[in-house]
Amino acid sequence: MRLARFENSGPGLGVVSTGADSGVDLLWDVTPALDALPSYRYPLPGVDPLIANFSAISDRIRTLLPSAPVIPLSDVTLLAPVANPGKIVAAPVNYQKHLDEVRGDEGLHHQNQINTIQKAGLFLKATSALAGAGEGIALRKLDRRNDHEIELAFVIGRTARSVSAGDALDYVAGYAIGLDISIRGTEERSLRKSADSYAVLGPWLTTADEVGSPDDLELRLSVNGELRQCARTSQLTLKVAELVEFASSFFTLHPGDVFFTGTPEGIQPVGPGMMIFIPAEQKHRLRALTPLFYFEFQAPNRFKTHILEGTEDDLRWIRKEGGSDWMQT
Numbered sequence: 001m002r003l004a005r006f007e008n009s010g011p012g013l014g015v016v017s018t019g020a021d022s023g024v025d026l027l028w029d030v031t032p033a034l035d036a037l038p039s040y041r042y043p044l045p046g047v048d049p050l051i052a053n054f055s056a057i058s059d060r061i062r063t064l065l066p067s068a069p070v071i072p073l074s075d076v077t078l079l080a081p082v083a084n085p086g087k088i089v090a091a092p093v094n095y096q097k098h099l100d101e102v103r104g105d106e107g108l109h110h111q112n113q114i115n116t117i118q119k120a121g122l123f124l125k126a127t128s129a130l131a132g133a134g135e136g137i138a139l140r141k142l143d144r145r146n147d148h149e150i151e152l153a154f155v156i157g158r159t160a161r162s163v164s165a166g167d168a169l170d171y172v173a174g175y176a177i178g179l180d181i182s183i184r185g186t187e188e189r190s191l192r193k194s195a196d197s198y199a200v201l202g203p204w205l206t207t208a209d210e211v212g213s214p215d216d217l218e219l220r221l222s223v224n225g226e227l228r229q230c231a232r233t234s235q236l237t238l239k240v241a242e243l244v245e246f247a248s249s250f251f252t253l254h255p256g257d258v259f260f261t262g263t264p265e266g267i268q269p270v271g272p273g274m275m276i277f278i279p280a281e282q283k284h285r286l287r288a289l290t291p292l293f294y295f296e297f298q299a300p301n302r303f304k305t306h307i308l309e310g311t312e313d314d315l316r317w318i319r320k321e322g323g324s325d326w327m328q329t
């Protein structure tokens with residue numbers, strides 16, 4: 001199941017499915033399924049309620065789907081599929097070639113000693129940095145490098161303490177694409193990567209049963225038509241299961257906790273006038289994660305994300321004069 005949160009006339013819950021004839025992804029509005037959530041009283045539990053109650057929610061979704069209204073994805077703003085993660089755990093330098101590029105560029109390491117992930121461990125991004133694929137990113141510190149980092153992201157489905165790698169995938173609810181926007185400089189990673197909207201998650205959550213093994217998915221990101229990042233998760237130093245084992249040996253993981261697994265090589269600055277695409281490999285399981293992200297910088301410091309269909313080569317999109325809609329030329 002591909003589960004999306006969206007904003008239309010109000011916050012909604014949807015299921016994304018590909019039309020058999022058109023090949024176009026559509027959104028089935030199953031917002032009433034949220035009525036299956038328990039009502040909480042203070043103090044609130046440290047979980048994401050949607051993920052913690054996913055079994056009840058998915059039962060309700062199956063009941064609603066046959067008569068659910070269908071909405072074009074272009075009519076909604078996609079929000080982060082997890083609204084209230086207890087924490088966002090992130091992996092630094094988790095691809096060897098990315099470790100090499102950071103060590104070789106002072107603009108990236110800023111005289112900091114860059115340890116391997118086994119020595120550096122993990123870091124946390126602020127949950128307030130979370131943004132959906134349709135919400136846009138507001139850049140900070142424009143006098144410094146701000147880089148794109150495409151990453152496989154995943155969401156914890158049930159409470160995990162000291163879980164072994166062999167059992168770890170049973171604790172994963174699903175997968176998404178993460179964009180770990182990063183300010184370069186001397187400060188701790190947690191500070192530089194926690195600005196509001198610097199943790200893009202989406203475009204939706206693809207449940208683990210649809211993805212299968214997360215260990216050989218392709219990630220690609222291009223800017224202005226130039227391919228900048230292309231790697232497979234088989235190249236991860238610590239894979240998804242090992243990240244769960246590592247993290248859960250230090251702290252408890254709760255339903256809804258989000259992981260960013262680290263970026264491959266090819267990180268470069270983002271800025272005004274750039275368009276970032278995150279196309280998914282066609283006919284591949286990751287196709288279930290994302291059709292195509294499309295980011296465009298607008299003001300000097302802001303860009304929006306659009307979800308488009310088709311391959312990057314097919315796309316020649318421009319903004320309609322004076323409007324916020326997009327049209328194909």
Ligand code: MN
Pocket residue numbers: 090091092149151180260262263
């Ligand atoms: Mn990263």
